[in-house]
Amino acid sequence: QLVFLALNRNNLTGTIPNSFGNLSALEELYLAESNLEGSIPSEMGQLTRLTIFAIAINKFQGVIPATIFNISTITSFSVADNLLTGSLPADIGFTLPNLQSFGIGGNKMGGEIPVSLMNATQLELLDIAGSNYVGQVPANIGGLQNLQWINIGSNHLGSNKTHDLSFIASLANCSQLRLLYFNNNNFGGELPSSIGNLSNQLQRxxxxxNQISGKIPAGLQTLANSLNMLGMEGNLFSGTIPDYLGKFQKLQVLGLYGNxxxxxxxxxxxxxxxxxKLQLSRNQLQGNIPSNLGNCKRLTEVYMQQNELIGFIPQQIFSISSLSNTLNLSRNSLTGSLPLEVGRLISVYALDVSENKLAGEIPQTIGGCLGLEYLMMQGNYFQGMIPSALASLKGIRHLDLSRNNLSGQIPKDLENLRNLQYLNLSFNELEGEVPTKGVFAQAGTVSLLGNRNLCGGIPELQLPTCLPKGMKKRRSLEMKIVTVILGTVFLVITLASFAVLCWCRKRRNDRSSLTSEVDRALRVSYHELYQATSGFSSKFLIGSGSFGSVYKGRLDQHEDRPVAIKVLHLLSAVASNSFMAECNTLRNIRHRNLAKILSCCSSIDFKGNEFKALVYEFMENGSLDTWLHQEVAEVQSSRTLNLVQRLNAAIDAASALCYLHDGCETPVIHRDLKPSNILLNHDMSAQISDFGLARLLPKITSNYSQQGDSSIVVKGSIGYAAPEYGMGGEASIHGDIYSYGILVLEMFTGRRPTDDIFRDxxxxxNYVKMDLPGNVMNIIDPVLIAMEREAQTEAAATEEEEDGDDIQEEGDSNHVLSPSCEACVVSILEIGLACSVDAVPKARMKMKDVLRELHRIRGAVLRGG
Known part of the structure; x- marks a missing residue:
């Protein structure tokens, strides 16, 4: 008779035969780590002598037959990492009293942990991790005094309340406990001091x-002689990191990040x-990085990003030759230069010192980091030339030196880095010819934004052609001659203009007083507007704002075409001033991406009240805001914008701002740029509207401007208004650029700047800045991702039909955008960041540069890379 059957770790397929139930003498069954599937036969319950039931790591599904839980002889029950569902019987501890090992984790089972399980007093291993268990851990779990291994992690246990961890006190009875995992649950409250009463054999x-709060209890130090892994990450712990952690001399992994x-x-x-492994990132740690950490000679990974660390990076850190994985010091306030000793990290895989205040030149010794694949140094004050030694990093895949003060030419040898997949050199002071091979051969893999003196490169980069070397000196002489000539011409024109201006002013003084806000030829009567909107009926109301309401109507004088009628709320002088501003601004400007004013009305309504209204072309596709932010029920509708449509809208808005700032005789500042003030025409072209806060730049010190521009009144909408406006700063084109930057970030992340997550x-x-470029998929608008993924799937299906090839296996393509598409979004978001810098308004990217770069990016998107 068959007593022992081991078929584990084979390539078996199919199901467990029902006939296995006839093996009445079977005591041990091993079917783990194969490709078996289907349900577990209920006939297995007939194996009344079974002691070991091991079918883990297969594809079994369905509910475990109740008959199996009646085999009281079972000591080892291992069904982990399958697709099993259902819950455990309430009486399992009574029907399986001899259990020593119970592993059911990694399934889809749920419910509460049966209290009866505490009756299985011989239990040594309990593993229910990675399932859907809820409720509380039985308070008497410590009655299982033989427990050596408890893994209840990655469930939904706990209630985020103070009593959730009360079970820890009873575990003091488990004197042989070596492993305790209850991570990735909903446990709340403070970590009880009884944690120090756990077994002196506890290793992990x-x-x-979780949601555990408070300080790390002093009692934890009683475990100093045994612990080799301590994971407290992703909680709400506060206070300081205890000095006594230095006593845990066996510790191999210390995870305190995200607290x-x-x-x-x-x-x-x-x-x-x-x-x-040392993980201290995403806290509020301050002060210097201790130089004596260099004594930890076995460190392979160090994470200290997103803290408030200051001072120099200690050179001793770079003397840890074992650092072979990651050194991440990003998003702190570290100063000084990058030590020459960085070259000692011969085998480090990723080095990130981005978003600090580091300065000086990048040392040539960095070429000694031969194992480096990811190097992030963006957002610092590095200067000088890009070190040629970077060409020695043959395995480098990702290199980001953007937003520094680097100058000189791009080393041509960088084009020989065959593994380099992403290179970002944007917003530096680089000059000269751009290479054309390697990573430079595709516009989607290299970013060079904000370097005004670069030339050459592939045509897709749309950089100016480089001048021959012999032409440069001649061009310099020509420029000097041209400067002299232009200076003379300018003087003559200035004198002539002055004479004409004096003549014009004389004529203007002779005219009659201008009492109307706009030309009378443009006027329309209150009666006409009343009829066009059926008495300003709510059924024609299409929107409202702080200064007025907008109605849809039809006017005979405009060939019965639909028009948008903006009726001002004249409850304050501000609304009246808004009417003046909008009239005076729009009457003198014309651009395809600016809302066109057709008529206006300044009159008295039927009740004798003052009435003012503006009549615009009706934009049938509404505002950009309604396309970016829909209700959940509407997301499946066709009112969503794909990548190209969003990019086109960004280009249209940039084109309009370029005209307002640089193309008008008197520069115009809009001051309230946001998605609800951008309208979409029938062909989805965008037009900027609502000039109620607009200002003509030379007039911002006039009495009229001062009334609306007091330091108490924020110029624009919260979230979009430039920070300097909130401190009483004067209106400027840089304020519009800031609003545009926020607009771009909103368009491609789907998040308003006023969303609830933006606090503290x-x-x-900052939300975008933290995840660029490596984690851009975390912040892209999910609706945009879904649309692009659907487009990629349709394109792949079409190609498959045309070529007759098999459809590719499921992989990353189901989860991310194409590399070229992702790179384009990164470039767009970088423009948004460059426009929304808050510290120095004049440091914001110029709109003409924005427009040029967006046209280049659109070209890359339309070419598919």
């Missing part, structure tokens, strides 16, 4: 990704000589 303690720790990094961590110092600008 994982409680990360609210403050204060300095303890110098005592130098005693953790066995440590290979987090802004839309």
């Amino acid at each position: 303690l994982g409680l990360g990704q 609210r720790f403050s204060g300095n990094i303890p110098a005592s961590l130098e005693n953790l000589t066995e440590l290979y 110092g987090l802004t839309l600008h």
Whole structure:
């Protein structure tokens, strides 16, 4: 008779035969790690002598037959990592009293942990991780005194309340406990001091990704002689990191990231000589990086990003030759230069010092980091030339040196880096000819925005042609001659203009007083507007704002075409001033991307009240805001914008701002640019509207401007208005550029700058900045991703039909945009960031540069890369 059957770790397929139920003498069954599927036969319940039931890591599905839970002889029950559903029987501890090992994690099972399980007093291993269990952990779990391994992580246990961790006190009875994981649940409250009463044999303690708050209890230090892994990441812990952690000399992994720790990094961590992974990122840590961390000679990974660290990077950090994985010091306030010792990190895989205040030249010694694949140094003050030694990094895949003060030419040898997939050199002061091979051969893999003196490169980059070397000196002499000539011409024109201006002023003084706000020829009567809107009926209301309401109507004088009628709310002088501003602005400007004013009305209504209205062309596709932000029920509709449509709208808005700022005789500042003030025509072309806050630049110091521009009144809408406006700063074109930058970020992330997540110092600008470029998929509008993914799927299906090839296997293409599409979105968002810099308004990207770069990006998108 068959007593022992081991078929595990084979390539078996199919199901478990029902006839296995006839193996009445079978005691041990091993079918793990194969490709078996289907349901577990209920006939298996007939194996009344079974002690080991091991079918883990297969594809079994359905509910575990109740008959199996009645085999009281089972000591090892292992069904983990399948597709099983259902819940555990309430009486499992009574029907399987001899359990020693119980592993059911990695399935789709759920419900509460049966209290009866505490009756299986011989239990040594309990693993229900990665399932859907809810409720509380039984308070008497410590009654299982033989437990050595408890893994209840990655469930939905707990209730985010203070009593959730009360079960820990009972675990003091488990004197042989070596592993305790309850991470990735909903446990709340503070970590009880009873954590220090756990077994002195405990080696691994994982409680990360919960809602545990408060300080780390002092009692934890009693585990110093045994723990080699401590994971407390992703909680709400606060206070300082205890000095006593330096006593945990066996510790190999310390995970404290994603909490609210403050204060300095303890110098005592130098005693953790066995440590290979240190995770302190995303806290509020301050002070300097301790130089004595260089004594941790086994470190392979160090994460300290997104803190408030200051001072120099200690050179001792770069003397840790074991650092072979990652050194991430980004998003702090580190100063000084990058130490020459950086070249000692021969085998480091990723180095990130981005978004700090580092300065000086990038050392040539960085070429010694031969194992480097990811190098991020963006957002600092590095200067000088790009080191030629970077060409020694043969394995480099991702290189970002953007937003620094680098100058000189781009090293031509960078085009020989065959593995380089992304290169960002944007917003520096680089000059000269751009290489054309390697990573430079595709516009979607290289970003060179904001470097005004670059030339050459592939045509898709749309850079000016480089001058021959012999032409440069001759061009310099020609420029000097031209300058002299232009200076003379300018003087003559200035004198002539002055004479003409004096003559014009004399004539203007002779005219009659201008009492109307706009030309009388443009006027329409109140009666006509009343009839066109059926008495300003609510059924014709298409929108409203702080200064007025907008109605749809039809006017005979405009060939019965639909028009938009903006009726001002004349409850304050501000609304009247808005009418003046809009009339005076729009009467003198004409551009295809600016809303066209057709008529206006300044009259008295039927009740004798003052009435003012403006008549515009009706834009049948409404505002950009309604296309970007729809209700959940509407998302499946056709009112969504794809990548090209959003890019076109961004280009149209940029074109309009270029005209307002540089193309008008008197520069015009809009001051209230936002999605609801951008309208879409029948062909989806965009037009900027609502000039109620607009200002003519030379007049901002007039009495009229001062009335509306007091330091108490913010010029624009919250979230879109430039920060300097909130401090009483004067209106300028740089304020419009800031609003445009926020607009661009909103268009491609789908998030308003006023969304609830933007609090405690987090802004839309910082939200995007933190995830560029490597994690851009985390912030792109999900609606946009879905549309582009659908387009890619349709294109692939069409290609498959045409070519007769098999459809590609499912992979990353189902989860991300194409590399070229993703690179284009990164470039667009970088423009949004460059426009929305808040510190120095004049440092914002010029609109003409924005327009040029957006045209280049659109060209790349339309070419498919």
